[in-house]
Amino acid sequence: MYKLVLMRHGESQWNLENRFTGWTDVDLTETGRQQAKQAGELLKENGFEFDLAFASVLKRAIRTLWIALDSMDAMHTPVGLSWRLNERHYGALQGLNKAETAQKYGEDQVLVWRRAYAIAPDPVAEDDPRNPRFDARYARVPADQLPRTECLQDTVARVVPFWEESIAPAIRSGRRVLVTAHGNSLRALIKHLDGISDEDIVHLNIPTGQPLVYELDENLRPIRHYYLGDQEAIAAQMQAVANQGKAQ
Ligand code: DG2
Known part of the structure; x- marks a missing residue:
């Protein structure tokens, strides 16, 4: 059996401001840095060690990885960065406040833009x-291959090749892998x-900054998965993410 750990970056400045982020390269807040540190501590307490880590090329994911590895005293861990793990490109919505957008266009429309599988927001202009x-x-x-907007289906189409070509072979070769990425690039991977x-x-x-453990069989099919840490707090955080698209 293999174990793979997936983690969304800690809270970013635009998570705090409730703005559509996508490929915008915003940094972590102080809370986000604390979450990353606690995640590393939690992983260490639970006996996790990694031979290889992957992150997107966005600093909120990279810094989360650095801080988590630092708090595990494991900054020597080899790291691979790829644009394929970037957040879904949120197109013309990038920078807008999610609640204000729901007030303007309605919560149903914002739910479509955030969560519909095959409908992308308008692209940014060339x-x-x-x-x-x-x-x-x-x-x-x-x-x-460079997007000006994406739906989750588009994100799946670029994340899955990275899984197949880089992450899965590393796991099969016996390396213990940590992936730090984003809400939607991880949703794409988990969907697959x-x-x-x-x-x-x-x-x-x-939720941000919470290690999600996947146990995989010899064919890398999931056996079970679970979040480390306080389950009630994690459930509340997941609900808070869902609520970010509400008008209030
Ligand atoms: C968020 C996800 O991405 O937003 O792009 O706004 O994980 O990089 O903070 P992340 C964004 P939602 O799809 O949950 O609105």
């Missing part, structure tokens, strides 16, 4: 500074791992 083609870190990504339907994935919300 010359919009939020277009990733202006960001040097994506210079080597083929232009036709657990075979969750397009309808049911709508209800999955991932």
Whole structure:
């Protein structure tokens, strides 16, 4: 049996301000840094050690990983960064406040934009500074793969190849792997791992800074999964994520 740990980054500045973030490279808040530290401590207390870690190329995920590894006294852990683990590109919504957007367009529309599997928000314009083609870190990504908006289906389409080509082979070779990424890039990966339907994935919300352990069989099929830590607090955090799209 293999164990894989998935973790959404700690609270970011735009999580705190309740703004659609996507590929915007915002940093952690002080709370987010504390969450990352506590997550590392929790992993250590529970006997977890890692041979390899992966993160997106966004600093909220990278810093979460650094802080968690630091608090495990494991900063020597090799790290692989990939744009494929980036958050879903939230298109023209990036930067807008989620509650204000719900007041303007209605909660149902915001739920569609946040959670519908195959409906993407409007894209940013070709010359919009939020277009990733202006960001040097994506210079080597083929232009036709760089998104100007994404739905979860699009995110699945770029996350799953990274799972197949990088994460899964590492696990199969016996390496103990930690992945720090984002609410929606992790929802994409979990949808694939657990075979969750397009309808049911709508209800999955991932809390910030909480290690999620997946036990996998020899074919890397999930046997069970569980969050480490205070289960009531985690359930409340998941509900709070769901509520971020409410008008109030
Ligand atoms: C959030 C997820 O991403 O937002 O892009 O706003 O995980 O990087 O903080 P993260 C964003 P929701 O889809 O939950 O609204």
